[in-house]
């Protein structure tokens with residue numbers, strides 16, 4: 028079953044086609060990576076999935092429902108969670124309080140605390156739950172963001188450049204985290220780090236100049252000459 032699909036999804040900015048006519052299908056249970064050179068349209072595309080950016084034309088369907096015009100918060104209620112930047116973390120609240128705020132978007136009562144504990148365990152921050160979020164290292168703040176997404180028990184978790192700024196050991200832990208989540212959560216990962224993409228994704232979609240350039244297994248994408256020309260060959 029397709030958890031999320033787009034048809035003809037397009038966004039123009041003053042005549043520039045940031046995303047152009049994208050047909051995209053994400054089956055339930057898959058880890059999908061979205062890659063492409065700078066300016067390829069990744070952020071714009073995901074912004075339209077989440078409801079942060081309105082499409083110029085085309086449709087977005089989530090779990091069989093046309094959500095093309097649904098407000099972002101209502102998409103969260105349907106089971107989409109996304110982490111963008113650390114700006115969503117409240118520095119003066121504890122780690123646990125931050126995760127509880129996120130959990131309350133979809134749960135109530137005792138279920139909130141259960142979700143907090145579980146999400147912090149999943150990302151390995153369970154020993155830091157009382158610490159102020161602002162005192163965490165950068166890498167731990169990124170993990171906290173992921174915990175905030177997981178605490179919503181999403182059906183689709185969208186991670187935008189989750190390993191940017193992480194240390195090598197944090198990146199290794201992140202790869203293990205994604206592999207562990209893959210059984211229960213559909214994941215869409217926007218990622219520049221090719222080792223993360225190659226080791227975690229079931230399928231990779233490559234965007235270039237707003238269009239889908241290629242889609243396939245990590246091996247197939249790695250071997251695709253058009254992808255190498257557009258992206259892999261340019262130091263990505």
Ligand SMILES: Nc1ncnc2c1ncn2[C@@H]1O[C@H](COP(=O)(O)OP(=O)(O)OP(=O)(O)O)[C@@H](O)[C@H]1O
Pocket residue numbers: 040043044045046063064065066067068069070071072
């Ligand atoms: N609000 C905007 N107004 C005008 N142009 C925009 C706007 N947002 C994005 N663009 C343009 O749309 C194109 C796609 O940008 P987008 O940020 O989606 O690419 P990206 O693949 O996410 O890039 P990066 O990897 O650098 O984040 C770029 O040419 C960008 O300059």
